[in-house]
Amino acid sequence: MSHSHNRRMPKPTDPLGPDWALVRPTVESDSRFWIVVACLLAGVSLGVSAYVYQVRTGLGVTGMNRPVYWGMYIINFVFFIGISHAGTLISAILRLAGAEWRRAITRSAEVITVMVIVFGVGNVIFDLGRPDRLLYVLKHGRLQSPLLWDVCSISVYLCCSTIYLYLPLIPDIAILRDQTNKRKWLYRMLALGWQGTERQYERLEKAMGFMMVLVIPVAVSVHTVVSFVFAMTVQPMWHAAIFGPYFVVGAIFSGIAALIIAMAIIRWAYHLEGYLKNIHFDYLGQLLLVMTLLWFYFTFSEYLTTWYGGEPVQLTVWWAKINGEYSGYFWTMVVCCFIVPMAILSRSKTRTVAGTVVVSIFITIGMWLERFIIVIPTIANPRLPIDRGLYHPTWVEWSMLVGCFSFFILLYVLFTRFFPIVSIWEIQEGRMNAKQDMLDRIDAYKVESPEPEADSGALAAALPAGGGGRQ
Amino acid sequence: MARWGMVIDLNRCTACQGCVTACHEENNVPPSNPKLGAQSRSIRWINMMPVYEDEYPHTKMSVLPVMCQQCEHPPCIKVCPVGATFFSESEGIVGQVYSRCIGCRYCTNACPYTVRQFNWFPPDVPETYEQGINPDVSVRYKGVVEKCTFCNHRLMKARDAAAFEGRDLRPGEYVPACVETCPTDAMVFGDLADPDSEVSKLSRSSRASRLLEDLGTEPKVYYLRVGSGK
Numbered sequence: 001m002s003h004s005h006n007r008r009m010p011k012p013t014d015p016l017g018p019d020w021a022l023v024r025p026t027v028e029s030d031s032r033f034w035i036v037v038a039c040l041l042a043g044v045s046l047g048v049s050a051y052v053y054q055v056r057t058g059l060g061v062t063g064m065n066r067p068v069y070w071g072m073y074i075i076n077f078v079f080f081i082g083i084s085h086a087g088t089l090i091s092a093i094l095r096l097a098g099a100e101w102r103r104a105i106t107r108s109a110e111v112i113t114v115m116v117i118v119f120g121v122g123n124v125i126f127d128l129g130r131p132d133r134l135l136y137v138l139k140h141g142r143l144q145s146p147l148l149w150d151v152c153s154i155s156v157y158l159c160c161s162t163i164y165l166y167l168p169l170i171p172d173i174a175i176l177r178d179q180t181n182k183r184k185w186l187y188r189m190l191a192l193g194w195q196g197t198e199r200q201y202e203r204l205e206k207a208m209g210f211m212m213v214l215v216i217p218v219a220v221s222v223h224t225v226v227s228f229v230f231a232m233t234v235q236p237m238w239h240a241a242i243f244g245p246y247f248v249v250g251a252i253f254s255g256i257a258a259l260i261i262a263m264a265i266i267r268w269a270y271h272l273e274g275y276l277k278n279i280h281f282d283y284l285g286q287l288l289l290v291m292t293l294l295w296f297y298f299t300f301s302e303y304l305t306t307w308y309g310g311e312p313v314q315l316t317v318w319w320a321k322i323n324g325e326y327s328g329y330f331w332t333m334v335v336c337c338f339i340v341p342m343a344i345l346s347r348s349k350t351r352t353v354a355g356t357v358v359v360s361i362f363i364t365i366g367m368w369l370e371r372f373i374i375v376i377p378t379i380a381n382p383r384l385p386i387d388r389g390l391y392h393p394t395w396v397e398w399s400m401l402v403g404c405f406s407f408f409i410l411l412y413v414l415f416t417r418f419f420p421i422v423s424i425w426e427i428q429e430g431r432m433n434a435k436q437d438m439l440d441r442i443d444a445y446k447v448e449s450p451e452p453e454a455d456s457g458a459l460a461a462a463l464p465a466g467g468g469g470r471q
Numbered sequence: 472m473a474r475w476g477m478v479i480d481l482n483r484c485t486a487c488q489g490c491v492t493a494c495h496e497e498n499n500v501p502p503s504n505p506k507l508g509a510q511s512r513s514i515r516w517i518n519m520m521p522v523y524e525d526e527y528p529h530t531k532m533s534v535l536p537v538m539c540q541q542c543e544h545p546p547c548i549k550v551c552p553v554g555a556t557f558f559s560e561s562e563g564i565v566g567q568v569y570s571r572c573i574g575c576r577y578c579t580n581a582c583p584y585t586v587r588q589f590n591w592f593p594p595d596v597p598e599t600y601e602q603g604i605n606p607d608v609s610v611r612y613k614g615v616v617e618k619c620t621f622c623n624h625r626l627m628k629a630r631d632a633a634a635f636e637g638r639d640l641r642p643g644e645y646v647p648a649c650v651e652t653c654p655t656d657a658m659v660f661g662d663l664a665d666p667d668s669e670v671s672k673l674s675r676s677s678r679a680s681r682l683l684e685d686l687g688t689e690p691k692v693y694y695l696r697v698g699s700g701k
Contacts, residue, residue, distance in 0.1 A: 058613040059574070060591030065511040067585045069576040129574020129589065129614025133553075136573050140553040147552040147577060233581040234546060234686055382585040383683060386518045386537060389511060 007436075010428035011196035012174035018274075019427065022420045025270050027180050029417065032269075040410040047403010050396045051126060059129055061396045067382050068389040072397040073127035075371040076404065079254070080120035081154070081226050082247070082367060086255030087113030088161040089219040090287075092212040098441075100434050101283055103426045104275045108266060109259050110165040111421070115411045116258075117158050119404045124150075126400060146228045153225045157218050164211045167204060170194050171425040183418070196425075223251040230374065236313040237306060238378050246298040253291040253337075254367035257360035260284050262412070264357045266421055275422050278353055285356040288363070289345040296338050313383050320377040325390060329369050336366025474563040475621055476663035476691035477650065478673040479536060482698070483657035486534040490649035490658065491517045494538075496603065497622060497648035499610050501594045514588040516619040517649060533697055536658075538649070539586045539619035540682060540690035541565055547578035547587060555616070563663075563691060564621050572615040579616055583683055584690075587618045621660075622647035642668060663691060676700065 016023060054061050064071040087109035094102035125131050141148050174194035177187035194200060227247035230238040260281065267276040303322075306314050321330045340362045344350045380389040415421070494516050495502060503513035517538045524531045545565050548556050555572035558565055579587040593613040596604070604610065607624040611617050629645040642661055650660040661670035673679065678695040 058590070058592040060510070060512060060613075064591075066513075066588065067579075069579040069589060124575075127575065129576070129616075130572065133571075133573045136553045136571065140571065142552060142554050145550050145552040145577070147550070147575065151552075229577075233550065234583055235580065379580050383583050384520060384537065384585060385522075386520050386585055387511065 007433050009196060009198070009201045010171070010425045010432065012171060012178045012191075012194060013196075014428065016175070016179065016424070019424055021270070021272065022275070022422050022424050022427070023176065023180060025416050026176060026418060026420065027182055033413075033417070036413060037410065040406045040413070043402050043406025044410060045403075046399045047401075047406065050399035050403065054126070054396055054400075055131065061394060063392045063394045063397060065389055065391070067387045068376060068380050068391040070127070070375055070379060071391055072393045072401065073123045075368070075375050076401060077120050077123040077127070078226055078247075078371045078375070079368050080116050080123065080404070080408075081223060082251035082254045082371075083258045083364075084113045084116045084120060084157075084161075084255065085219055085223060085248075085251035086116075086259040087111065088157075088164055088215045089113075089252060090256065090259065092164070092215050092219075095208070095212050096216075100430065100438070101280060103430045104277075104422050105259070105263060105280055105284075106426070107165075107168070107423045108262055108421050110161065110168075111412060111415050112255070112258055112262060113161045114158070114165050115408055115415070117154065117161070118411075119408050121154060121158075122404065123400075146225065146232045149225045149228060153218070153222045157215075157222045160211065160215045160218050164208075164215050167208050167211060168423055168426065169419060170204065171196060172420050172423060175424055176419075186418075220248055223247045230378075235378050236311075236381070236383070237317045238374075240302065240306075242298065242302050242305075246302065249291065249294045249298055250367060250370060253288070253295050254364060256284060256288050256291060257363035257367070260288070260356050260360040261364070264353060266416065267353075270416070270421070272422060275427065281353045281356045282348070282351050285345050285351040285359070288341065288356065288359065292338060292341040292345065292363075299337075316381045317377050320381055321373055324377075325380075326373060326377050329373050333366045333369040333373060336362040337370065472561055472563075472664060473662045474664040474691065475626070475645075476541070476563075476661070476670055476674065476693065477621075477647075478659045478670050478679065478693045478695060480657045480659070480673070480695040481533050481535065482695065483655045484534070484536065485655055485657075486519060486536075487654065488519060489652045489654055490536055491515065491519070493648040493652035494619070497605055497608070498620075499594075499596075499604050499608050500617075501596050502600070504595065507595075510591075512591045514590070514617070516586075516588070516617075518586065531697070535682075535694060536649070537584065537586060537682070538692065539565060539621075540584050540688070540692045541619075541621060543689035543691065544687060546581045546583060546686075546688060550577045550581045552577065559623075562623070562626065564623050564626075565618075566620055566623060567616065567618055569609060569611050569615045569617065574614040574616065576616060583686055583688065587616055589616050590614060 062071055062073075091102065091106035091109045095106065125134060128134065137148070137151055141151070143149075170190070170192060171194055173187050174191040174196070176182075177184065177191045180187075224244040224247065227243035231240055231243040233239060263276050263280065263284075267273055303318070306318050320326055341359045344355045344359045376391050380391060494500060498516060500514055500516055503515075507513050517536050520535045520537045522533050522535060524533075541564060543563065545556075545558060548558055548565065552575065553571055553573055555568050556565060556578055557568065574589070576589055579585070579589055590611050590613045594610060596610070607628070625647065626645045630640055633640045633644065642665075646660045650658040659670050659673055661668040663671050663674060665671055673695065674693045676695055677700045678698060679693045680696065681690045681693055684690075
């Protein structure tokens, strides 16, 4: 980025003024916080005890059977990895596009990414019959297995998105170091000696610029590779070339929904209405509307192609989804992912904070159902008529889901207690420079009007009397 | 380079399930019980698959014993992340290493024949069975995948015996337990790579076909359909 005007960058010692509201959650906590933590810990311990029970007894405590060898854990894996696309991808794209309204929302998105990946990976581990042999994947790993592609792609994604979360956090940590009294040692260590000098900003912007470009293809690869786990087999309605892009679209779709829910809770809990404004929800709602249409387009293409081809093995799975054992899941998904979002998001009157949050809750449920509808009916209806399966998750699997959600929210809440969840320096920077930056940008692509004094004689001769133009 | 294969003549098969029982005994596959059966979690290396042809009242039914089809291009091996299932290039047998398997069940889902089994619980071996456990085959524990191996422990034994006598393996010295048991000789086993072997001749019969041939997995189990012809 080149800037013609004289930019001033915020220093960690600059007085915060009303922006103190962004620091307050890290220094003050009330009883409400401890109640939330207690509830979440209860959820986590439910999940932990379910897992201990499963490890001791065997995977038979789940609802999985023969031939439904994968169940809720693999569904959750795809679901959580999908949610993780909220963050980094959206924040990277908005930063890259120079969208000014991003400043208040990028951090909360990036935190979702980093925290939720852990639970995506965790669910694969819950699914293993022999979790004690997990490291065999590194020791004896075979790159021809799509599961190894996942391992590579997801670990790169976790590293990149952690760095991408940390870099823009540095100036804010320096603010906490210089202007608060808690956990000084931690902030001193993590701030890496940040003083807000011109040289430091130059380097930070360079590093952030590199990371945001890098993280986009990595994020796209992650969900593509997750879809490849299914698409690389020859099983009916899994073996489809559409799966890569379909999964990426679904991931961004559910990611934005998760981001909207998180933002609404942060705004309500920490009274940040002045930062996370109605317009942010309106803009994200418009983005969500685009993703709704894209999701519908992909779903429609997939189902029409399969039905029109009319291959018996494909049709068996197709009918199981549309009109069979799993039709309840399927049609609820259509309502949650398409009908409700279209009804609410397509009108600016209902694209409010409440409206977008309601839609986001529907989409989150709908996208979980979509993962169910992708994973289960195919393996429940194999080619040979040896086994036909039905799958209903047991209390163990539901407890693990509760545990994962609780743990994820707990980590998220703790993050907001240690670091500002809205980027302070980026807000300050925006206040100092954004308006001038925008004017510069408009100047840069403005079409210059012909200057009258340059060749006034020739111009006057070419024009009819009265100066021409419409009168 | 042997290509061990099997031919099952459905003209002769009476669906008595002697092969299934023999397989359980030979390979230490624990017997099922009503609870496991109701949960659809019984482990069977050979499944009796009913096949119906034509509409009522002209329906014809046959029952196929279906075990691991020992594909020449096995979809299960491609997807295994740790190499717990492997292809023996010299014998053409798809093997399973229980001590390597991490229990991710990717292979069970990738197999188009759904013949791979998973140990949902620790094996429930009745006391009366414990005396009869075959020491040549390891007893599987909870959390790993298993399947038919064409009784490859028998191959190892027969090959060792032949090597000890300093000669090649003779036809008929290595047969899986199911083939040995079959009371109507419906199952024939041998080296498909040897054009003169009985199994190789039968596999070229006009009645011979393989399951899901269009998937290109090249199974080494052939079925001879019910009817006349060689």
